[in-house]
Amino acid sequence: MAEDFKHVGPCTKFKVGEEFIFDQRGFGSMNSGNFCMEAWDCISRYVYAALLGGSIMQGWSERDDQFIACCNDGTRPVIFKIERIEE
Numbered sequence: 001m002a003e004d005f006k007h008v009g010p011c012t013k014f015k016v017g018e019e020f021i022f023d024q025r026g027f028g029s030m031n032s033g034n035f036c037m038e039a040w041d042c043i044s045r046y047v048y049a050a051l052l053g054g055s056i057m058q059g060w061s062e063r064d065d066q067f068i069a070c071c072n073d074g075t076r077p078v079i080f081k082i083e084r085i086e087e
Contacts, residue, residue, distance in 0.1 A: 008076055013078075027048060027051055030044065038071055043082060
């Protein structure tokens with residue numbers, strides 16, 4: 001089975017250490033094609049909770065304003081650290 005995916009390399013949409021900062025206006029424009037839609041489908045609910053000031057995943061991590069999520073591409077998953085930035 002692993003031989004079937006030897007040609008698959010790392011995700012080409014994201015770079016290690018890349019950061020994205022969202023506000024409520026930017027959240028609504030994510031369907032523009034600038035962000036991988038598969039990844040956005042996986043993390044958008046957590047980003048939305050953070051934008052509204054809620055607990056991202058209460059009790060799942062030490063801090064309610066942070067969460068680790070992953071896109072569901074099993075051959076080249078990307079890990080996202082989502083955190084609310086208080087201004």
